[in-house]
Amino acid sequence: METEAALCCDFTDDERALADRALSQFESGQYDAAVSVLSKLSMSRTHDPRLMHNKAVAAYHASGLTQTDRFRMDLNEASFQLEKDATELDDEVDEVEKALVSFNQALMLFYLRRYHQSLQKLEKLFRVIEPLEEQVSLNICFLLLETYLVLSQVDKATQVVAYLDKLLVESRMMEKFESMEMRESSPGASSHRIDPNLLLLHHYKARLYVIQRSMKACKREIKVLMDSGDAQSPSILYLKAELEYVRQNYRKSIRVLNSSPRLPVVLETGECLPSLYFNNLGCIHAGMKKHNLAAYYFKQALEENSRAVAMMGTVDKAAPLTGRPLRCLSLNKRYELLHNLGTQLLCAGIPLEAFDCILEAVQVFHTNPRLWLKLAECCVKAREMEEHMLFSSQQSGRKSVVVQGVVGTGPHRKIVVASPSHTARQSTHGQSAAMPTPSLEFANICLRNAWQLLPQLNSATESSPPPIHVEQSGVSGDPGELVTGDARRGKDSGQHTVVSATSMLPMRAQEINGLRSAILACSSYVALGLGDYVSTLEYGQQLFSQPKLPGLLRYLGHIYVAEALVSQGRITEAVQHLSPETIVDVGLTTSANEGEKSNAGQSEESIDGLVPGYSFNWTVPCAKMMMFLNLATAFCLRKEFDKARRSLQQATSLVKSSDTPPQAVLLAVYIELQTGNVSSAVQLLKKNQTGMSGRSSERSNKRRNLFLRKNV
Template sequence: MSESIKANSEDHKEGKNDRSSNGILASDDERVLAQKALLQFHSRKYEECLRTINELLEIRQNDPKVCHNLGVAQFYKSSCTKLDELTKVFDSVLIQFSGENGEDQDSVDEFDQAALNYNKALILYFFRQYEKASDIIEGLFKIIEPLDENLACKICFLAADLSFATRQANMAGEKLAYIEKMITSSEKGSTNQHHEKSETFFTVGGGTKHGLQSESLQMKFNQYKARLHLLNGPLKLCKREIKILMSSTPVTPTAHFLKSNFEYLRKNYRKSIKILNSSPRLDSNELIVMYYNNLGCIHHQMKKHNLAALYCKKAMNVNEECIQKPNDSGNINSLSAVQALNRHYELLYNIGIELLFSNRPLPGFEALIQCMQAFNTDPKYWFRIAECCISAYRMGEEEIAAKAQNKSYIVSTVVGVGQHQKTVLKPTADYSYRYLPPSHGISVANPEPSLKFALPCLKNALLLLSSVNYNNNDQAIQRNDNSRSRAKVYFSPSAAGMNAHDIIALRYAILAAIAFVSLQLGELVLALERSKELLALPSLPGLYRYLGHMYAAEALIRLNKIDEAVQHLSPETITDISCSFSTQPETTSENKTEADNISSAATRHKFPRTIESARALMFVNLASAYCLQRKPEKARKCIEQASVLRLEKEHIPGAVLISIYIELANGNVASALEVLKRQQLYPFQRNNGSKNIRNS
């Protein structure tokens, strides 16, 4: 994209050959100097170009176009490292063009100001200030008709890049349609009076401009159309564009990357890797970074998360070289370094996700936290951080539970002898680890992977998600601008890629996670509210409906509202525990995969694998509720039903404890001891013919 800045700067330099910005015609000597400076700039003789521009500046003092060209030449002389100084030059020249210095604004050349605004928007694009850049580009589109065709093309391509960055496929399609219209009209030999007028500003250096019929422009246009179809579909149209790109000579690495992405969306992952490996020699660090990152994404979809993390780390190492290469002193204020710094956070985010999926939540949390300044408006980002906290908590819980299997960890001492012998347990063996208070010293400035930090992260995600308007037939995110006084939120590229289906899936996952975390932290009212909100959503998948009832029941039991809790523990209502939606909009393969990744995050821990085991676990929880109501007979029948449905191995200990409690409540000490020794639902297994408690 740095070439775009250079090309446009050249165009803008050429615009000074006829007259200055105040409308006074330039003399012949001034035109000679301007043409000489332009030739030197094209030849990359920046020192000679600067001397020539300084001579012209002595004649044309405070001329905004000359000042602009001087700033651009100095920028390229510094190897594109003084980006801040170039931005200040643009701001200063824009003030002069706007007439704030008392000049007649009617005399300001429309083309000159448009070229300068384009350069300003391009700088903002590199700094990822997409909203400001889009506002400038939209303003240029209102006056695009009288502009030179080359500048108009550049404006359209930059607008398309902005639309791709924010995943607004419809806007990108409009800009590409305009370029196609320009190319079609050029093929017919038609032009307008404004273009003929603007061509007078390009009397020298015209060879650097590409015409609308040039092969390079047509190839670039085909690349953008392929990117549009990859983003918005249908993939059949994308296949046609990719065939055109692959038939060109020579075949560029971009064509291979697009074809690999095409196969990736079709879930042909091995073929996608094969195409990547067959691409021409990657002669730049940017392409190498893209190559490793794409390999990481492909292996992520293949569920090979450790290998995906390895490729992402390789991409990160190469990218670090891009950041330090422009300036050995550590200055990262160059154009290529800004691009590399932008990729740095994306790669770090990918590494964090792979570490999370490979069951390493602590290093994953550290990686994701470092991306906060780049993804703080992304609801998925906050959800993934919270998921790292939940996974770390679950790992700690499982570690303590594993230690509890050791007798020395549970038993403090044994006193007495014979029938009077007693076992004294340690205070830590009361299974209170499930409700351990959060660690001390946690703050936003020094976050730790705890449930206390997970809760505000989930609230941030839900708040950001609530500001989104979506249409089931529209794959692009739309901002909710119902109130003009409301601040506009521009989502990061990761969030902007979500369609309506992904937004719904993420909302389900966030609400379920908030309910879980709130239960562990003792925020029972919040857990109940979010569980009910989850259950009230339409087209709720069976997995989240199951979790919603479970979380709501636990919150109600701990709030001493057992009768209401029993209403949620109805095994007959469990007919599905999958993550699939009953009705899904038509989406591309990429979007479906993203929704699957969101839903799969909720199923990586212990969860019933079949409907029968889910119902059995529901019966166990229902038995627990009946025990609290002092109804041991009903609880006994629930345990019998759970025994018939065959509980999974990890859920048997809880059912055994309830069985022991029931036997002790009924005064059957011998039966309780037998159940305790055998660690199975004995003697209830002989009552397999018992009827469902709900039907009794």
């Protein structure tokens, strides 16, 4: 917090003495005495906005920075009085006059995670920063820089760093001059004296270089920090661990984290270090694709977070900001951790638990399209598990719900089989589609929400648009990426360093395009599962028109569109989408040049897990095999059994016999029966009956998009 100067040109001598005394008491930490003196002074100067501000700051410090609701009202009153005085003088409010009031308001908004509101005030202050005192200017710059980094506005943060570097040049020159004088006067005296502001600037430079992926520059700044400051400081060690995490040196990052000292549960800066520690371990293991272990660490982080929040006591609903220090208002990271946990549970193939986690997180981050898409993916994976149980129920001796009934007797006995869309609707019969349940109906709603929340890009902004950040009331960030912790400057005391985990990263143009493509692919699959073939075709056509479409999404789009056309009886059109020669890539990356290779992993991670079948190890031969099988099915529906047999032979030649799905054997038997080769069909069944019964039903379930699942 900042206070204004005690003297004023229209103060009397007695008032100046009281003001000087109050300032001296405030600087020495005697806040109650300062409030008492300022109260006496306010009796003669009732409506002085600077006095109102100083009294509010002193009273807030006297309460241990816990009466935030009252302090917020006092700041608003001081700001209103400044505007009122300017109106009476027919003048505009001078930003310099209200600089400290605006700074304290911006500081409070920052700790309330209302970063954009805080940024508006700070940018106004930055434009009039020259007349202000040096330390006030530095505090404004550091808070502005912190806000830019939280919002990932890297270009603007770079400008502030350049300004701070220029502003502190004089301090550096003065420091060298003083060191030279000290060595001349006393040769034995130590000349190693580092300006805390310079160390803080090095810290911000390191964080900025991590975001920019300038590894050498970041490593150089961290070395300066470790040589000049406390090498065992958690903020420095966590920053070093983040550098190794970004460089994908995961084991080294873990060693650095483990070397950090074990501090109390809640730091004096309002951060829960154990929760941050387990969160970062979870992020590292997520980068190593150890999703179950990552989920375990995120659960540990949630427990530590709950323990830290419980230490702060209960919150009064009438005054939600009162009772906890300002630095602890942003202590709770529950929803960010729930997002991380839900993402890893989804990747680990546990969609029901992931659904519960992400559903709770989306109630706070409800304007985030990534979360709605992940929620829909949980529904798709839950449907996949349900289909697995349906199709494996016959092997356990239970009656499958796929069989609706039996009609006729003797040689005329027939089995009535339900379609996949009918069996899917049975599980949600009688429930509203808007009910948050892991069903395809709810997935359809989630995908519509995600589509509506996507920012629209035009041709002028697609090349280099500004980052788009999602902010909610009380909680900020875009929970689309897993990130490690960073070092943050605390402003309530003006000196100490905060260790914190940033919320989420904003979306850039290429990520928005990938997200849009993933939404369309998932929407096409969901519409197909619901039997809405018209919507499936519409989503598919929109998917094909997307720029830089990944090979896997293009492949899935052709599969979904072809199945919808088959279901509508448009076999000839479906065959056009089932050309195996068009499959040259089944990856999720869209990088086309060497300059983009460094971000290939990030691009892949941004789409991976957001499309049906993401857990399958897709390869070009496997994709071609699936395409040939679907093509053979289409030929069977057209009674072109010779073409179907050739397509089936091409499919089986692409993979090992052990990797051939059971549906291929059944299709081969069907073709032999239709062509009158009953003996060949019997031999095929005898030859493959052991493999068909023992083969993993999970592999069959992952290849669930074959047409023969309901047409053969």
